[in-house]
Amino acid sequence: MLWTIIVTIVGGAIIGVIGKAVAPGDRTKFPFWLTVLCGIVGMLVGSFLYWGIAGHDNGSFDGHEATWDNATNGIDxxxxxxxxxxxxVAVIVAAAVTGRKRS
Structure with missing residues (x-):
């Protein structure tokens, strides 16, 4: 359980920073905790969207069935x-809601 929390926070930070970098516009006046939160939302919602659209029909591999968080061999x-x-998208919404964008 502790490992899941650590991976979620670290992965959320990485995905959040990348999401902030690719979001259109200038959204740099963001607290880091909000960036991590946007990354965690991106990780969870993005995984479930991918699973629902493309990943659920993958067959079994490596001795187990494909799941929402592990749908292929190797890096997905x-x-x-x-x-x-x-x-x-979460960064754009958070910037609009909090009003934290550079003018």
Whole structure:
């Protein structure tokens, strides 16, 4: 359980920073905790969207069935792309809600 929390926070920070970088506009006046929160949202929602659209029909591999958080052999680049896109949308929404954008 502790490992899941650590991976979620670190992964959320990475996905959030990438999402902030690819979000259109200037959204740099953001607290870091909000960036991590947007990344965590991107990780979870992006994974479930990918699973619902493309990942659920993958067959079994490496001795287990495909799941929402592990749908392919190796690194699941398409799932990570979905996560970054959702994180970028979350950054845009958070910037609009908090009014934290550079003028």
């Amino acid at each position: 680049w398409m799932r990570h792309l979905w996560q970054v896109v959702v994180a970028a």
